[in-house]
Amino acid sequence: MKTKSRPPRRRAPPQDPEATPGERTPDRPPPGSGPDAAKALRSRRARAQGARAEGGRRRPGPGSRRESSVQRRLESNERERQRMHKLNNAFQALREVIPHVRADKKLSKIETLTLAKNYIKSLTATILTMSSGRLPGLDGPVPKLCQHYQQPQQAARGALGASEAPPEGHLQKFSTQIHSFREGS
DNA sequence: TAGGCCATCTGGTCCT
C-alpha cells in the first residue's frame, strides 16, 4: 500500500464548536437513524450517538458563557490532540524496535500491533526453548519465565479448548507475517 | 475512483 511515510497533515480549520456533527455534512444521514438505532441505544456508545442525533443544540447562554464553553472545547481539543500525539509517539517507538524487512515502508498501526504481538510470542518461545535445553547452572529468571508462560497458558488452553502453536510455530508465524507485509498484502 | 489509513473534532463516560 503506502510505500513511503507521508508528511504530517494539517486538518481543515476547526469546526464551529457549537455545530452538531450532523450539520457538518448534509449528504450523510445523521448517526443513530436506521434500523439498528434501537438496538444500539443500549450501549454507551449508542447513547452518546443518540444524543448527538437528536440535534439538540443547547441554547447558548449570554455571550460570556458561550465564549467560555467554546474556550473549554478548544482546550479539550488541544488536550486530545496532545494525547493522540503521545499515542503516535508510542507507536513510532514500537515500530523502531520491531524488526521488519522494508525499512522504507512505514508500518501501519494495525501492522505494528500485529507484528509486535507475534514478535513477543516468538521471542518468548525462543527463550522457553533455550531454557528447556538444560543449561548448566541456570536457576535465574528463566525458569521462572518458563513457569509463568507454561502453566497459565496450558491452563488457559485447557479451559478454552484452543489450540496454540508450538514454540517454533510462533517464529514461523512471525517470519511469515513479515514477508506478507513486505509484499504489501 | 475506491478503499485504506490517518488526524482531528466531538460528546459521553470514567476516574481522580
Next chain:
DNA sequence: AGGACCAGATGGCCTA
C-alpha cells in the same frame, strides 16, 4: 469539577 479516555463521524491524502 476537571481531565483522561473512548469511539463515532468526518474529511484529506495516497496508492492500486
